[in-house]
Amino acid sequence: MTSLVTQLSDILGQAFAAEGLDTSFGRVIFSDRPDLAQFQCNGAMAAAKAAKKNPREVATKIVEILKGNNIFSKIDIAGPGFINLTLTDVALKTYISGLVDHPRCGVDPTAQGETIVLDYGGPNVAKPMHVGHLRSSIIGDSIRRILKFTGYNAIGDIHMGDWGTQMGMMISELEILHPEWVYFDPTYTGDYPAESPVTMDDLEEIYPRVSALCKTDEARLEQSRKATVDLQNKRRGYYALWKHFVTISLASMKRNFTALNVHFDLWKGETDVHDLIAPMVDDLKSKGYAVESEGAIVVHVKKNDDTKEFPPLILYKRDGGVMYGTTDLATILERVRDYDPVKILYIVDKRQALHFEQVFRGAKLTKIARDDVELTHLGYGTMNGTDGKPFKTRSGGVLKLEDLIAMGKDKAIERLDAAKVGDTFSEDEKANIAMKVAIAAIKFADLQNNFSADYVFDLDRMTSFEGKTGPYLLYQAVRIKSLLEKAGYKAGGDILLSDQDRALYLMITELPEVIDTAVRNYTPHVVCDHAYKLAQAFSSFYGNTHILSEENAAQKQSWLTLSAMVLAQLELSLDLVGIEIPARM
RNA sequence: GGUCCCGUAGCUCAACUGGAUAGAGCACCUGCCUUCUAAGCAGGGGGUUGCAGGUUCGAUUCCUGCCGGGAUCACCA
Numbered sequence: 001m002t003s004l005v006t007q008l009s010d011i012l013g014q015a016f017a018a019e020g021l022d023t024s025f026g027r028v029i030f031s032d033r034p035d036l037a038q039f040q041c042n043g044a045m046a047a048a049k050a051a052k053k054n055p056r057e058v059a060t061k062i063v064e065i066l067k068g069n070n071i072f073s074k075i076d077i078a079g080p081g082f083i084n085l086t087l088t089d090v091a092l093k094t095y096i097s098g099l100v101d102h103p104r105c106g107v108d109p110t111a112q113g114e115t116i117v118l119d120y121g122g123p124n125v126a127k128p129m130h131v132g133h134l135r136s137s138i139i140g141d142s143i144r145r146i147l148k149f150t151g152y153n154a155i156g157d158i159h160m161g162d163w164g165t166q167m168g169m170m171i172s173e174l175e176i177l178h179p180e181w182v183y184f185d186p187t188y189t190g191d192y193p194a195e196s197p198v199t200m201d202d203l204e205e206i207y208p209r210v211s212a213l214c215k216t217d218e219a220r221l222e223q224s225r226k227a228t229v230d231l232q233n234k235r236r237g238y239y240a241l242w243k244h245f246v247t248i249s250l251a252s253m254k255r256n257f258t259a260l261n262v263h264f265d266l267w268k269g270e271t272d273v274h275d276l277i278a279p280m281v282d283d284l285k286s287k288g289y290a291v292e293s294e295g296a297i298v299v300h301v302k303k304n305d306d307t308k309e310f311p312p313l314i315l316y317k318r319d320g321g322v323m324y325g326t327t328d329l330a331t332i333l334e335r336v337r338d339y340d341p342v343k344i345l346y347i348v349d350k351r352q353a354l355h356f357e358q359v360f361r362g363a364k365l366t367k368i369a370r371d372d373v374e375l376t377h378l379g380y381g382t383m384n385g386t387d388g389k390p391f392k393t394r395s396g397g398v399l400k401l402e403d404l405i406a407m408g409k410d411k412a413i414e415r416l417d418a419a420k421v422g423d424t425f426s427e428d429e430k431a432n433i434a435m436k437v438a439i440a441a442i443k444f445a446d447l448q449n450n451f452s453a454d455y456v457f458d459l460d461r462m463t464s465f466e467g468k469t470g471p472y473l474l475y476q477a478v479r480i481k482s483l484l485e486k487a488g489y490k491a492g493g494d495i496l497l498s499d500q501d502r503a504l505y506l507m508i509t510e511l512p513e514v515i516d517t518a519v520r521n522y523t524p525h526v527v528c529d530h531a532y533k534l535a536q537a538f539s540s541f542y543g544n545t546h547i548l549s550e551e552n553a554a555q556k557q558s559w560l561t562l563s564a565m566v567l568a569q570l571e572l573s574l575d576l577v578g579i580e581i582p583a584r585m
Numbered sequence: 586g587g588u589c590c591c592g593u594a595g596c597u598c599a600a601c602u603g604g605a606u607a608g609a610g611c612a613c614c615u616g617c618c619u620u621c622u623a624a625g626c627a628g629g630g631g632g633u634u635g636c637a638g639g640u641u642c643g644a645u646u647c648c649u650g651c652c653g654g655g656a657u658c659a660c661c662a
């Protein structure tokens with residue numbers, strides 16, 4: 001179904017056209033001044049400027065045309081030329097009635113199955129997932145959900161960091177600690193053990209230690225680089241050891257992402273494109289794109305009109321190793337070849353903006369990606385602590401993701417116990433509710449902000465569960481479920497509009513535009529914002545209107561229908577940001 | 586130093602891409618649980634949108650210059 005403001009925009013657009021003005025001036029939006037009108041059109045002022053006319057005169061002419069349309073109960077001109085519109089209840093009711101059973105809450109798909117690849121998550125093999133992975137994962141997953149709902153073939157790819165220097169650090173360290181291991185015997189030709197000689201805990205201990213060491217010890221770093229190159233050349237023992245790293249890391253990642261309700265369609269990593277790199281670079285060399293520079297093989301991506309320094313994209317380092325720019329370029333090659341996407345979106349820390357600019361330029365320059373393939377880096381802000389500096393735990397370390405989730409869950413259980421709502425629930429259900437509350441709190445705290453700005457990560461605020469939080473939204477949704485259940489609600493009956501519920505009905509009609517904005521700008525926070533406003537408006541209505549004791553049966557049924565519609569929108573909106581609602585709480 | 590981003594209530598953030606009276610939450614104050622879940626609701630105080638200019642009927646939004654903060658500037662990811 002066509003959204004309400006689209007219908008109104010069409011009507012206004014025709015009125016502008018009748019005056020010889022562009023139909024786009026007819027764009028109608030929800031009113032900024034609900035006290036004056038339900039909708040407004042600001043086009044008369046812009047049209048007047050373009051046509052060098054008086055804005056109020058233009059508005060007057062438009063209004064004259066609109067007067068012939070009986071869906072408006074009130075049309076007037078305010079200020080310099082705002083056209084304020086209010087619908088008759090009959091017209092509003094007609095639209096709302098079509099919304100009641102609509103499976104998508106009135107939002108039609110706008111895409112036709114075009115493929116979009118989303119690159120988010122990016123956990124590293126052999127390193128624990130920490131809160132730094134949170135933003136990429138939940139923002140990326142939400143954008144994927146929104147795009148998919150809009151009709152795109154949205155493919156989420158986790159793009160694991162499984163092939164970089166950190167692998168060389170780990171392997172070389174194990175070789176120093178355990179030179180006798182069969183993995184390090186170059187003459188060994190048999191099979192390697194099926195069981196990993198190290199655990200995730202071992203890896204978690206080794207990485208930060210060696211990483212720090214390599215920063216000060218040039219020789220040790222050299223050793224790591226060497227091991228990295230050997231691994232990338234698939235030295236048998238190294239490769240077997242690396243396989244173990246991947247296996248044990250995957251188990252840990254899957255635990256975290258399942259808990260977070262973050263989904264990936266592809267579990268690929270840097271390794272998956274390794275075999276594409278050599279042929280790709282050879283090809284680029286033969287075409288003259290890739291050239292030798294200071295011992296490295298690079299693509300010069302500086303453009304003539306650049307005023308600033310623009311470093312080249314390095315494909316092969318002096319030591320023959322590849323860099324993440326190389327794998328990112330090869331990954332574009334692979335994605336174009338396998339999926340032919342119209343867009344590839346990268347949800348990665350904004351500090352990597354220059355890197356992506358280099359890679360994107362390289363991809364376009366070398367025709368690895370056609371000009372019409374949109375390559376976009378959706379760079380999110382740094383996660384800071386309440387002191388404004390990059391987030392650290394009280395002891396100065398990184399907070400592991402699973403610890404964060406566990407903290408949220410404990411807090412939620414505390415809350416359930418305090419409110420005594422969970423007393424009659426089974427332990428399983430309580431744990432399930434606590435988990436959903438914790439994830440809702442974590443996700444909503446992040447996703448309600450525009451992701452491009454830096455984000456202050458405040459554990460205390462996040463787990464307070466009061467005010468504008470995920471748990472508030474769950475609470476409102478669950479209250480509606482409970483209400484409908486108590487009422488034994490069954491769909492049907494007429495929609496009755498009244499002064500106490502009209503605003504809520506109007507808010508329900510906003511969803512298509514909300515989602516459209518979210519899709520156009522890749523901004524899940526507008527969906528969060530709408531869900532919150534809707535929940536708040538419902539809560540206000542709920543507080544002022546006692547539904548179950550309403551004696552007028554038709555009115556009661558109408559309010560229940562309204563409640564059901566609000567619930568459906570909350571469920572949809574929250575699903576689009578990856579938040580699940582429990583049956584009760 | 587070059588380039589880019591940011592600066593909105595005490596704090597954390599919005600503001601439909603140039604619109605009307607800049608909105609929420611937290612914190613603070615006042616009410617509301619013998620009627621549908623108080624993780625709630627109703628109300629109150631709190632703003633020269635960093636500063637100074639400019640464009641415009643109209644600027645938090647666009648332009649210029651300052652001030653303050655951050656990021657980044659080829660062999661790490």
